[in-house]
Amino acid sequence: MKIRRKLLIAFSIYMILALIPAVFAYRELSTLRKRLKPVEAASDITSSYLELRKNEKTFLLLKDRDTLQLLKKQIGMLKGGLDDIESEVLREIGAVNYASLREAITAYETGTLKLAENFNTEQLTINKLTDLGRRIEKVLDGSELQTFLVLRRHEKNLMIQRDSSSMDVFRQTSALIKSSPEADLAAYRTSAEKLFSLYQDEKQLENEIRNSASIIQTYTESILQGERQDIDALLKISMNLLLASLVIVIVIGALINARLAATIAAPIREIRKFAERVAGGDFSKTLEVKGSQEFISLADALNLMAVKLKDTVSSLELAIQNLHDKQGQLVEAEKLASLGRIAAGVAHEINNPLAIINEKAGLMQDLLAISSDFEQKKSITAQIEGITGSVNRCRTITHRLLGFARRMDITIEPMNLNEAIRETIAFLKTDILTKAARLDLNLAEDLPEIRSDKIQLEQVFLNLIKNAVDAVAAGGEITITTSRKDEGAVQVFISDNGSGIPKDKLNHIFEPFFTTKGRDKGTGLGLFVSHAIVRKLGSRIQVQSEVGKGTTFTLDIPIKPTLSKEMTA
């Protein structure tokens, strides 16, 4: 899967997770909003009730029509408020209690109306009683009047106290009056009795109203409280839901993040390790990454890069190796060239004085030859021969040195290797015959024509064959073999069954002035010169030798020489 898609999915999950609490919160808030209406209604009912009670007190005190009207209106409001939230109230307190509440309200209303009626009757009765009292006062006199006035005082007392003891006192006092008009007195007494009875009823009604009010209060309070509790519960649930959603969002979000980070970090770690390995030159392992498509393509690209890098490094290493080889060859060539210049310089300087010695000695020989015998003539002749002999040796050395210097120039031409060998052997025939050595020639006749410097190669063959002749004992055996080595080279083997070269000397045989033949025989330059020529011609010379068994020189000669300009200059 692609990282982009993963990120998109992770983002979508975050969004959904964030939406869940938001939806919950929205739902809870709208529920709350709905629920707040009944709470307000319940609150209205409660306040209506409180207003009602206040007016009830006023009414009980003033007993006036206005307050009654207000009271009636408030009872209506209470009823209307209950009607508005009837379903909530039913749910809150139940049908039975609701019926009780409605009953209590009805009772309260009825009680209030009765009380109002009672107040009216009471007023009429008080008026009647007062009229009758005044009328009776006018007809009475003397002690009876005094008693009646006491009775009137008891009448006032009854109106204030409204209790049975005041009534009892009034009755006893009224019984004392005898001489008044019978009808009025009786009416007066009846009115007083009626008033007392009204007072009793009033008390009864007030109690009933209070009871109803207390029932209403209980219910309205429980309604309000219930609604408040509902809201509280709702709020608590909302809070818990939000908290839970938040926790879920945080936990799941963190998990998703960790997972996502791991899927990105793990391949990056692998890539880093791979890069470190490659930097350390270890190309053995390829990069394998699991996970996102982007990383897999990156790994493919990196692997390709590593392969190319490996190729580049190996070709560079090869180039450096070649450079080293070339440098070695150049150094070798430069060394040989310097040596050649030095050798030539030395040879030139020595040649002139050597020529003088040679001529002087020669002249002495000439003079001796024409002079008559004298005592020491023979001895002197012998001494001079010693001088000329030494001069000859010196000349051999200087000529070889000069020859070596000269041989640094190469002329490449097509040539037949076998023919060159045959010509060289012809030149050495006398030496071979003198040694009575046997010469075996195994020359491959299908050898291809090669391009090389014939004269220089002949010089090499001459040196090597001459060495072989020197190495073998009388009647020894020398074998010369030519063969095709491979596509680009031919080989020459020159073997003898002579004395062989000790191992400790084998490493030095190509050095200048190194000889195993003894001072009189060798100059120590033959193999040195041969080696230099072979190197110049892009060939190789190798030697194998065992003391007592013989020596074999192997020459690898390229069919087409690869010569650098520096080497032929």
Next chain:
Amino acid sequence: MNKIKVLIVDDEHDFAATLAERLCLRSYDARIVVNACETLSLIDKIKPDVVLLDLNLQGISGIEILMTLKNVSPEVEVILLTGHMDIARSIEGLRLDSFHYIFKPFDIRELTEKIDAVTAKHGRKQGNEHA
């Protein structure tokens, strides 16, 4: 029969004188000149058959003398005496017609054989005897 006239041009007097004496002993008319400047006038004067010319002359280059000589008297044979193979090879490169050289030090017989050979072309034969 006249002796073969040989002029040795070499600034090494010791060498030239000894060689001249040896050649005289072998019945050549050998003379020496050690001063390079005198060479050409002397050649003109004595008209040698062969000039033995050392190329390591001081003052004037042996090669210059050689070139002049070849121009003035082409019939005179020149044998270069040299310890330097390089010089011999350089002159070889000049593609001169009659040109011979011999490396120092040499055997006297080598030289006399060469002198006899180059003069034989001109019908001269030195019946000299070797020491």
